[in-house]
Amino acid sequence: MELRQLQYFVKVAQKEHVTQAAEELHVAQSAVSRQIHQLEEELGVHLFMQKGRNLQLTPVGQLFCKRVEGIMKDLERAVMEVHEFLDPENGEIRIGFPHSLGIHLIPSVVAEFRNRYPKVKFRFKQGMYPTLIRDVLSGEIDLAFVSPFPHSHEQIGGDIVLTEELHAILPPNHPLAGEKSIRLEQLKDEKFILFGSGYSLRPIVWDACIQAGFTPHVSFEGEETDTIRGLVAAGMGVSLLPEMALFQTNRLEPAKVKISEPKVTRTIGLIHRTDGKLPLVAQSFRTFLLNYFGLQQNIEAVCKPDIS
Missing domain, CATH: 3.40.190.290 (D-Maltodextrin-Binding Protein; domain 2)
Structure with a gap:
């Protein structure tokens, strides 16, 4: 499981659309789809289900997303703390x-x-x-x-x-x-x-x-x-x-x-x-x-x- 996969997963969950997520991430739509597919294969579950033209988190996807969002916030905080340690005034x-x-x-x-x-x-x-x-x-x-x-x-x-x-x-x-x-x-x-x-x-x-x-x-x-x-x-x-x-x-x-x-x-x-x-x-x-x-x-x- 890679950090990139988690980042792509959270963005698709937020946008409920692969194309919009890819545009915001500045990557190809196929790259986002591939990373989500690999993540689902590794977990052995479906994280999204189709709802009209949009994607919606499955129940297990909602559970996973909540945990991943917490991990991403902790990671963001860790990076911030390192930067503050090196330059506390910035x-x-x-x-x-x-x-x-x-x-x-x-x-x-x-x-x-x-x-x-x-x-x-x-x-x-x-x-x-x-x-x-x-x-x-x-x-x-x-x-x-x-x-x-x-x-x-x-x-x-x-x-x-x-x-x-x-x-x-x-x-x-x-x-x-x-x-x-x-x-x-x-x-x-x-x-x-x-x-x-x-x-x-x-x-x-x-x-x-x-x-x-x-x-x-x-x-x-x-x-x-x-x-x-x-x-x-x-x-x-x-x-x-x-x-x-x-x-x-x-x-x-x-x-x-x-x-x-x-x-x-x-x-x-x-x-x-x-x-x-x-x-x-x-x-x-x-x-x-x-x-x-x-x-x-x-x-x-x-x-x-x-x-x-």
Whole structure:
């Protein structure tokens, strides 16, 4: 069994088509077909079955593919660790984060880190809370900012790096737009524009409204902070967003008002797998981030080595 066979197998499994896999691998279609056939002969099983014009993994093919993908990720990590050992300032950091942190926080911390280590590369992945947790566990990413912090997850470790207040956002001509602060119950008769289910901000806002004594009437669900801000600014409803999602980016902006009661906040955590060693460059970035947020006392001994 050769590494090339496994690479070709995984690519065909992903594309479900030999021709498309061959094009992406930059090899002849016959070469891919031959390697897959040799692999099946060696294993003594059929890994694929025909489904229309596409190929589909057989049940045993699905089992084999899951294991092979893990092997390929481990191999990729091993190669990366060798390169980092030879040149630690030229490594790659794979980090995930929710959309709301991509407006200001992520660009700020990455820019400051790259000022110190300009050759370090970053691979970014935006996603919802469940997706980021899954990608950390699978090894797809090394670190992730998530909200809320997963306190009770056995396979996830990390630190709360920030507790952020949420503000009410209102149309500019709203009667309460000029107030310094309001009670959330003052918005009980308003139409709310919230994130859809699966986004961590939705239950935070929903629970705050329940605590304030009312169930929010949701008129629209969005997937991005800019969309929600724009709809509120256009007079379509009201919402609650964290401070970091309210940096002005457009001419048409909603009014931001502090909520005095109840206090509405979200925790932002920096997480990693507890059963896997972070690459040296990712350890260094984590150390940098904990210092950046003033959490030096939480830095574990294994993270003390820095790029030098």
